[in-house]
Amino acid sequence: MTTKKKITIKDIANVLGLSTSAISKALNNDSRISEKTKIAVRQVAENLNYQPNHLASALRSGKSRLVGVIIPRNNSNFFSSVLEKIEEVLNEKGYNIIITQSNESFEKECKCIESLLFTQVDGIIASMANETTDLSYYEKIKAKGIPLVLFDRGEMELKVDYVGIDDYKTSFKIIDHLVAQGCKRIAHMGGFDGTRVYGNRIKGYKDALTKNEIAIDKTIISNSKLRIEDGRKIMEELLELPNRPDAVYAAGDFAALGALQVLNENKIKVPEEISLVGFSNERFTSYVVPAISTVDQNSAEIGKLAAEAFLNRIDNPIEEGGVNKIIIETELLIRDSSNKNK
Amino acid sequence: MTTKKKITIKDIANVLGLSTSAISKALNNDSRISEKTKIAVRQVAENLNYQPNHLASALRSGKSRLVGVIIPRNNSNFFSSVLEKIEEVLNEKGYNIIITQSNESFEKECKCIESLLFTQVDGIIASMANETTDLSYYEKIKAKGIPLVLFDRGEMELKVDYVGIDDYKTSFKIIDHLVAQGCKRIAHMGGFDGTRVYGNRIKGYKDALTKNEIAIDKTIISNSKLRIEDGRKIMEELLELPNRPDAVYAAGDFAALGALQVLNENKIKVPEEISLVGFSNERFTSYVVPAISTVDQNSAEIGKLAAEAFLNRIDNPIEEGGVNKIIIETELLIRDSSNKNK
DNA sequence: TATATTTGCTACATCGTTATAGCAAATATA
């Protein structure tokens, strides 16, 4: 095992009889270095298999060209495709990304932020954990003057760039669709109503019902963590009601899946007897039978815009009140679970 | 927006009237610094909200305390839980991890390696893309003297530490189970037979049949990328055979899911008419109806062992022939899709 | 009491870059 000596710009300088500054400038394509020298430098760098030392240049220049990304969980289709797009856009601009996961835990999220700041990232793109209400760690990022972009889950009180969907309006799309299918008694499985996202979905649901002249019935509105087991439990309760709903709008696909399992087990025809709509376009929604109608959040677009928001913020430091809140369109995917006209 | 001045050890030194080396030593708990001074330093560091500059210490010490992880894809349950465990173990030891995804592409995998080396990681833990046969990039890591640990997908030719399962033996578990269920004609949906992992599953399948005195029939053995659509197509072909199989062993859960869809659509009773077993314990296998029997690869254990292999390698540099190949036990999860005794 | 050892610190070089200032030669301008 030969311990390879590291090649530095000094070695290139020695070969060519130039100064290290000349080499550095040549490699960075500085206009004050002749084309001839640049070509020679690049040639020698190639021959020696020179690899620039990122730590040294980051230290000196104050730019690490590293961007941290914080996501709640790794196993959802939404986050994994947002991630893929962020990486694609940033790689193109010479940035590398560091992915961290909060696992929906506030404590873990704080650790993620700590470790990203420690690594001296040039910026952070994050989606907040559901638990998070204490924004002090995010304020810390802002205070350091490091660009912060939130996507999907982000409190609006934080004056930072944001990319997300219009949850309120999306609830309207869903309710309008169910009403058009002839549904008259639509239950809602909502998430934490403390969070902006789920709060808006609930609000949209209620206002859309009102718009369609349907009375709001609190007995068919629930709050939960929207896990499979939550969906199952709530669905079971709904089935025991004297007047069952004829549709269920679950604010998350996992809850919708749990509901579907219970419906299938009880041999209730979906969508004929009860229609079902989920949220997020998790991969499995199209695998199950019947396939679950759901909302696609246009994750690639969110990823692209979040990355671009960061790039923009690097060049244009924040001025008071000058942050961007970008809201993009969602797509309601109507599948078998809510399509009676097949 | 006040541009915060960065606090360095120099600032702490100034406050206390000490030298920067004293501060550095105090913070690193050097024995040649008095307890009194250490306490004072820690106090001032706290007050000033001092954050050590990772880039500077990494540059000086030659250790970045960053570990790169390369996984083929982010949206599989297996990789996401391996990842979680690696992170947990390494965080505990003061390492941060950088996650990159190859998306099963050789080209992207090379880019991942490049960017990890660029970031000056102290080590790389990787699972190879299916496509990869050219090992030169991995040799490059070895040549640099950077610890490399492979898990799950790794060619044995590369003399590096490895953690994985016994694919050959696991095929035996599956076949023995199906035979015990009374199956006599078991089809196999295999992956790339060029790769070690899928090659071993196929070999195990054949040898297990032989052991059970069942003839090998090439017409019911296939090779594919094991995507849902592959599973569908192959299942359709199997159903057209004059003598259908009475069981299908798919070397991947997605293919198994595709097969199940076709079976359900054709109203073929699973497991009564055809039993089905997948591989990987993807989350959806337990959601679908009937739930798919599959193999749990003990992902948390793999993650733990891979992280520990790296930590061990940091302390004990590789001696020729001294690498560890760790093979852990898998668990066959028997669910409805192959359980006739319910 | 004289000498050896330990303790607790300082001074300074260093990691591999990049940024700034400056300087001679080449070229442009008057």
Place this chain on the structure above:
DNA sequence: TATATTTGCTATAACGATGTAGCAAATATA
């Protein structure tokens, strides 16, 4: 032809930490 500007480089000092050498004072040993 004298002066201004541009070109192409060098020298040097950083970035913020850490490692090494060294030195005085405190303590231990003879």
